[in-house]
Amino acid sequence: MPGPALSSEQYVDQLGMVCPICEDTRFVYPTSSYKITGRMEDRFVVDMEGSDLLLLPMQCSECETTWLDNFVLHSYSNLKVKGVEVADA
Numbered sequence: 601m602p603g604p605a606l607s608s609e610q611y612v613d614q615l616g617m618v619c620p621i622c623e624d625t626r627f628v629y630p631t632s633s634y635k636i637t638g639r640m641e642d643r644f645v646v647d648m649e650g651s652d653l654l655l656l657p658m659q660c661s662e663c664e665t666t667w668l669d670n671f672v673l674h675s676y677s678n679l680k681v682k683g684v685e686v687a688d689a
Contacts, residue, residue, distance in 0.1 A: 616669055619660035627661040 606620045618625050652673040659666045679686045 616658075619663060619665055620667060621665045622660060622663040624660055624662040628658065629661075631657050631659040631666070 604620045605623050606614070606618065611618065611620050617628050619628050654671040654673055656669040656671065657666065658669050679688065
């Protein structure tokens with residue numbers, strides 16, 4: 601089994617959307633078929649361990665690799681109620 605071609609740091613430096621194994625960028629996309637413990641919200645998986653981490657299941661169809669992109673929840677923006685913008689509290 602091959603090791604990763606990219607470290608996590610290198611992956612982030614390339615802004616993701618590249619396969620960490622084969623480095624392909626053409627066939628990398630989020631997948632909704634990946635199963636993980638947690639609550640599915642659209643395509644993101646919420647980390648139920650109490651952290652503010654959001655996980656996005658990814659896959660490369662070129663080399664059939666799957667992984668999770670990790671995002672830290674920072675804040676919200678563009679808050680609207682019935683189309684009307686609401687000031688941040």
